[in-house]
Amino acid sequence: MTITDGTPDPRLMPRVELARAFRTVLTSSRFLSRSGYADSQGASALRAALAEEFLNARGLSISADNVLITHGSQMGLFLAASANLSPGDGVAVEDPGYPFAWSSFRAGGARVIGVPVDHEGLDVDCLAQMLRHDPGIRAVYVTPHHQYPTTVTLGAGRRLKLLELARQHDLLIIEDDYDHDYRFDSAPVLPLAARVGADQRLIHIGSLSKLTIPSLRLGYVIAPPDILRRMTDLREAIDRQGDVPLEEAMALMIRNGVLGRHARKAKRVYAQRRDFLLKEVREKLSNAVTFSVPAGGLAVWMKIDARIDGDAWTVSAKKAGLHIERGKRFFIGSQNDINYFRFGYAHLNTDEIAKAVDVLAQHKTVFC
Ligand SMILES: Cc1ncc(COP(=O)(O)O)c(C=O)c1O
Numbered sequence: 001m002t003i004t005d006g007t008p009d010p011r012l013m014p015r016v017e018l019a020r021a022f023r024t025v026l027t028s029s030r031f032l033s034r035s036g037y038a039d040s041q042g043a044s045a046l047r048a049a050l051a052e053e054f055l056n057a058r059g060l061s062i063s064a065d066n067v068l069i070t071h072g073s074q075m076g077l078f079l080a081a082s083a084n085l086s087p088g089d090g091v092a093v094e095d096p097g098y099p100f101a102w103s104s105f106r107a108g109g110a111r112v113i114g115v116p117v118d119h120e121g122l123d124v125d126c127l128a129q130m131l132r133h134d135p136g137i138r139a140v141y142v143t144p145h146h147q148y149p150t151t152v153t154l155g156a157g158r159r160l161k162l163l164e165l166a167r168q169h170d171l172l173i174i175e176d177d178y179d180h181d182y183r184f185d186s187a188p189v190l191p192l193a194a195r196v197g198a199d200q201r202l203i204h205i206g207s208l209s210k211l212t213i214p215s216l217r218l219g220y221v222i223a224p225p226d227i228l229r230r231m232t233d234l235r236e237a238i239d240r241q242g243d244v245p246l247e248e249a250m251a252l253m254i255r256n257g258v259l260g261r262h263a264r265k266a267k268r269v270y271a272q273r274r275d276f277l278l279k280e281v282r283e284k285l286s287n288a289v290t291f292s293v294p295a296g297g298l299a300v301w302m303k304i305d306a307r308i309d310g311d312a313w314t315v316s317a318k319k320a321g322l323h324i325e326r327g328k329r330f331f332i333g334s335q336n337d338i339n340y341f342r343f344g345y346a347h348l349n350t351d352e353i354a355k356a357v358d359v360l361a362q363h364k365t366v367f368c
Contacts, residue, residue, distance in 0.1 A: 001356055002323040005149065006179075006299030006344035010213050012266050017258045018212075021249035031245070040236035041228075042069025042220075043247035049254040050220055058180060059194030060204070066222050068232050069242050073178060073207040073219035075235070077104040080174050080203045080221070081139075083230040085110045090137035091174075092130065094122050096330035096340075098148045101141055101176065113137060114332035119292070121147045121154035124161045131169050139172040144192055146179055149330045149342040150301045151294035153189055163195060166202075173202040179210045181263045182346075183296035184271040193222060203227060208250065210298060211263055217243070218250060270298060270346045277345045277353050284361040298346035301327075304339040308364060314341075316363040322356055 025031060041047065047064035055062060070076045077100070085091065087109025093102060095114025102112045115130065116123045122142055131137055142162070144154035154162070166173050175192045183189070193204035201224060208218040221231060253259040277300065278293060289302040304310045314324050327340030345353055 001321060001352060003356060004344035004347060005342045006297060007347050008210055008213055009347045012269060013213055014258050014262045018249060018253060021252040022245060024252060025245050025248045038241045038244045040241050041232045042242050043244050043251060045251035046247040049251040053254050059190040060222060062222055068221040068228055069247055070219045070221060071217040072209060073176060073205045074100060076205040076219050076221040077101050078107065079231040079234050081105045081108040081110055083234045084172055084227060085138055090134055092127055092137050092140040094142060094147060095332045096149055098143060099329055117147055117150055119152055120158055121152050124158045124165060128165055139174055141174040143176045145177055145189055146297035149327060151297050151299060153295060159192060167200060175202060175204045177204060178207045179297050181211055182267055182270055182298060185295045273345050273350065273353060276350045280354055280357040284357050288364045299342045299344040302341055302343055310339045313364055317359050320359050320363060322359040
């Protein structure tokens with residue numbers, strides 16, 4: 001069994017409905033009449049469905065023209081950096097944060113600069129100080145809804161400060177809203193993209209990986225027209241177009257309400273699994289880890305007690321068949337006192353969660 005960093009449960013996916021949607025697309029006369037290439041910005045049916053049915057509910061008043069479809073948000077991150085930054089430019093990122101975003105930024109030659117994170121998310125005052133000392137910082141990457149990996153939500157005051165700071169320093173904001181639908185204890189918090197004026201440079205990146213499964217590569221980008229054009233041109237240069245049948249099938253799933261129904265059901269199930277996990281951990285691991293209850297998302301960020309050797313714990317659990325990764329890789333530095341893990345629970349049902357916690361409890365005896 002594997003504890004991931006927070007992935008959905010494929011068993012919940014509406015697979016039969018997706019297969020049906022594929023069949024509808026592949027047997028349509030439109031499909032047969034199309035022999036050439038399609039729009040590199042993505043299938044207009046999916047862009048329109050996302051804009052009208054999905055993203056407007058997030059306070060984003062946009063049309064299909066404002067959306068670029070990508071192969072997952074990873075491609076969006078790469079395009080955002082490559083189309084907007086020059087080698088040597090600095091990108092401020094959350095530390096701890098999302099290493100796959102850092103890889104995309106570094107691939108374009110950018111310098112990745114860590115900004116600390118606390119219980120309210122990115123430390124915006126610290127970012128302000130860094131900007132004073134390093135005018136080469138041209139962009140900031142944030143996961144404001146559920147900070148990756150800590151799961152905290154960027155506070156309202158910090159959001160306003162960040163937008164103001166970005167305006168003052170002409171910083172490009174790259175907002176990664178990777179799990180918007182999974183907010184359990186309140187309505188989802190509107191993205192930063194819903195708060196920016198027309199004069200502000202913000203790239204909003206989203207993913208369908210958490211709502212469906214990561215192996216269906218679908219993500220999207222919303223950005224001002226000039227930025228979206230550059231990103232679309234670059235996408236065309238490396239990958240002429242997306243997977244049109246998949247994009248059109250997903251558009252059908254949005255239009256016929258299947259994806260919305262799935263999102264509501266998955267949210268209910270994952271909220272129950274989160275509560276179950278926290279109950280199990282309180283009962284069986286209370287002397288080993290501490291955590292804050294995440295308001296949403298598919299994982300819990302756990303701090304391992306200082307007396308426990310986290311490396312030995314994970315090695316011992318692995319021998320018992322449970323794979324769990326230490327949280328070190330989410331930190332930019334390589335300090336040895338980093339004693340966390342991100343417990344992705346959503347892909348496990350309650351029996352599996354109980355088994356995983358049992359294994360951890362049985363193997364936590366390794367005190368330094
Ligand atoms: C912070 C963050 N952004 C984005 C993604 C989604 O990536 P993709 O859409 O490329 O599957 C993930 C998935 O784990 C993530 O954790």
